[in-house]
Amino acid sequence: MNVKTRFPPSPTGSLHIGSLRTALYNYYFAKKHGGTFVLRIEDTDQARSVPGAVESLIRTLARMDISYDEGPYLQDGHLVEKGPNGPYTQSNRLNTYRTHAMQLIEQQQAYYCFCTKKRLETLRESQQATKRPTKYDRKCLQLTQAEIDKQLDLGTSYVIRMKIPEGKTIFQDEIRGTVVIDHAEVDDQVLLKADGFPTYHLAVVVDDHAMGVTHIIRGEEWLSSVPKHVLLYGWFGFDLPVFAHLPLILNPDKSKLSKRQGDVSVEDYLAKGYLEEALSNYVSLLGFNPTSNREIYTRDEFIEAFNLKKINKSGAVFDVNKLLWMNGQYIKQLSGAKILARSKPFIEEGGGVDEALGIRAMEIEKTRIQLLSEVKDALIVYTMQPMYAADLLVWKKSTREDAKEQLLNLRVFLNAKDSSMFDTAALIEKGLKRYIEDNGLKNGNVLWPLRVALSGQERSAGPHEFMWVLGKQETLKRIDHAISQLT
RNA sequence: GGCCCCAUCGUCUAACGGUUAGGACGGCAGGUUCUCAUCCUGCAAAUCGGGGUUCGAUUCCCCGUGGGGUCACCA
Numbered sequence: 001m002n003v004k005t006r007f008p009p010s011p012t013g014s015l016h017i018g019s020l021r022t023a024l025y026n027y028y029f030a031k032k033h034g035g036t037f038v039l040r041i042e043d044t045d046q047a048r049s050v051p052g053a054v055e056s057l058i059r060t061l062a063r064m065d066i067s068y069d070e071g072p073y074l075q076d077g078h079l080v081e082k083g084p085n086g087p088y089t090q091s092n093r094l095n096t097y098r099t100h101a102m103q104l105i106e107q108q109q110a111y112y113c114f115c116t117k118k119r120l121e122t123l124r125e126s127q128q129a130t131k132r133p134t135k136y137d138r139k140c141l142q143l144t145q146a147e148i149d150k151q152l153d154l155g156t157s158y159v160i161r162m163k164i165p166e167g168k169t170i171f172q173d174e175i176r177g178t179v180v181i182d183h184a185e186v187d188d189q190v191l192l193k194a195d196g197f198p199t200y201h202l203a204v205v206v207d208d209h210a211m212g213v214t215h216i217i218r219g220e221e222w223l224s225s226v227p228k229h230v231l232l233y234g235w236f237g238f239d240l241p242v243f244a245h246l247p248l249i250l251n252p253d254k255s256k257l258s259k260r261q262g263d264v265s266v267e268d269y270l271a272k273g274y275l276e277e278a279l280s281n282y283v284s285l286l287g288f289n290p291t292s293n294r295e296i297y298t299r300d301e302f303i304e305a306f307n308l309k310k311i312n313k314s315g316a317v318f319d320v321n322k323l324l325w326m327n328g329q330y331i332k333q334l335s336g337a338k339i340l341a342r343s344k345p346f347i348e349e350g351g352g353v354d355e356a357l358g359i360r361a362m363e364i365e366k367t368r369i370q371l372l373s374e375v376k377d378a379l380i381v382y383t384m385q386p387m388y389a390a391d392l393l394v395w396k397k398s399t400r401e402d403a404k405e406q407l408l409n410l411r412v413f414l415n416a417k418d419s420s421m422f423d424t425a426a427l428i429e430k431g432l433k434r435y436i437e438d439n440g441l442k443n444g445n446v447l448w449p450l451r452v453a454l455s456g457q458e459r460s461a462g463p464h465e466f467m468w469v470l471g472k473q474e475t476l477k478r479i480d481h482a483i484s485q486l487t
Numbered sequence: 488g489g490c491c492c493c494a495u496c497g498u499c500u501a502a503c504g505g506u507u508a509g510g511a512c513g514g515c516a517g518g519u520u521c522u523c524a525u526c527c528u529g530c531a532a533a534u535c536g537g538g539g540u541u542c543g544a545u546u547c548c549c550c551g552u553g554g555g556g557u558c559a560c561c562a
Contacts, residue, residue: 008562010561010562042562044561047561117559120559124559131489132489133489133558135558159560176493184489185489185557185558186490187558193560199559199562200562220493220556221556221557221562222556222557223557224490224491245492247493248555248556252497252498254555255554256556285499287499288500289499289501292501292502292511293501293510294510294511295499295500312493312499313492314554314555315556316498317497317498318499319499319512319513321512322498322499322512322513323512324512325511325512325513332525366524367523367524367526368523395521395522396521442521444521444522447521447522448521451521451522452521452522457522457523458522458523459522460523460524461524462520462521
C-alpha cells in the first residue's frame, strides 16, 4: 500500500506537546512504510490567526528534525510549497471547499442556515435549561426554496450545515477497534461558515482526499466527530482512510494537557534548555514502547518499531521529572564541545569563554548538568577566581594550619612538575595519588583543601578534574590565592 | 447530564490465557569517593470492584465504579 500521512497543526504560534507527538507518530508511520508525510496548515479560524505563526511552526518542526515530503517550507525566509497537491494552506483553498459545500446542497445532504448567532445561543441555553441535548433545531431545514432564494438575494448572512441522516455510523479505529456512534448524538454540523471559510470537518475531509491521505493519525479528542467525516466521505464518493485516534497526553491531575499547569509548547521546553532529541524521545514514549526495558531510542529505532497496533489506549501523564532525567542522559552522551556549542543561546553575547577551556569544563561538568540552561552557571567557577570563606579550605577532619601546610607543599610539588602532567585528568589524578602515597598523607587532608582552592565550593568536581580544565598556571594561581586566604 | 473512550506500582510502561506480574522515572537504603554529580547494588511500590467463560484469568465477556474526551459559524 502507498501510505500517506499528514500533520495538520493549527497555526497558533507554538507547537503543543501533544501536536509534537502526533507529528512524530505520523512521521514514523510514513517512514516505516516508505510512504509520504504531508504538512498542511489549517488556518480556517480567522479569529485565531497569528501573524508569523506558520513560519514559527515550520522552524520548530525543522528544529525537531521532523521533515515532510509535501507542504509549506521556508526558503530564504519566504514561504514556499512543495508537492503535487497544493496549496497546502487551507486559506488558499477556499474555492474548493465552497464547491464541495455546494455539491452537498445540490445533493440535499446539506442546507442553508440563516439563523443568527444570537438565536443559536438562546436555543442552546433553553436546551441546557431543560436538560435536552444541545443540537441545532433544524429551523432552516423547513425553509422553502423561495424563502431561501429570498434570503440569498437579500444578502443575508448564512452558513451551510450538514443534514445528518438517521441511523448510526460504525467505523474501525486502528487503536480502538470498532466504534459505534448513533446519529442521534450528532449535530447538524456547520460546514461552511458565514465568512466563507470551511470548518475543520469539511476542510479535513476534502483535503485529506485531495491530497491522497491514506491514514489519519490524530488525537482522541476527534473520535466523536468521526461520524461526520465518514458521512462526508460517503456523500462525496471518497474512499475512507484508515483512522487511528491517539490517547491524550495529560496533566498530572489527568486532565487534558493544558497551559495553567505548566509548559505545554515545544518552544517552552527548548527555551528551558531541553534538547530536541530528548524531548522527541520522551514524547514518543508517551503511549508507545518499542521494546520496554530501555528508554533511550534513536529516531531510526522508533521508525523501525512503530506500529499503530502497539499504541496504548489510555491517556499518559506528562512527567516533567522523567523528561529532565532523560535530558540529563542525552547531555552526558554529548561531547564537551557539542554541549558548549549547543548552549550558546543560553550564554550572553560576549560571554568571553575561552573555547578550549569551556570544552574541557563541559567534559567534566556534564554529569552534573541536566539542562543546557545550566551551562552558563556551571562555567563560572572555571572562568573566574571564585570567592569563598577561608574556613571552607579546612577539611572537617583537619585543621587550618594543616590545610595551609598541605597547600604550600602541593604548590612546590606541582610547580616542579612538567606541564605535560596536565594533559589529562587521569594523569593528574595518578600524580596526586602518588604524591599522597609517597609522603604518607591522607586523601582528605590534601584533596579537600586543593579542591576548594580550585573550585571555591563545598561541592564540586574533583581536584584533578579542575586542574585539567584550568591548566598548570591557573591552578598555581588559585593555590596561591588560597594560601593567602589562610595567612 | 447525553454519548463515546479508557482502566497494571505515585508516574511512563512490559507480560502467545500458565511469570516469584518485568523495566524505567521518582522515593528510600547502601557501595565507590576529599565533597558533589555520575556509576553500581538493594528495598518499598500495581493488575479498580463484582460476576461469569476456562483446568487456569492482568489478559476474554457482562455489570458496577472511577477517570477522561466530546457536545461551537475553534481546531
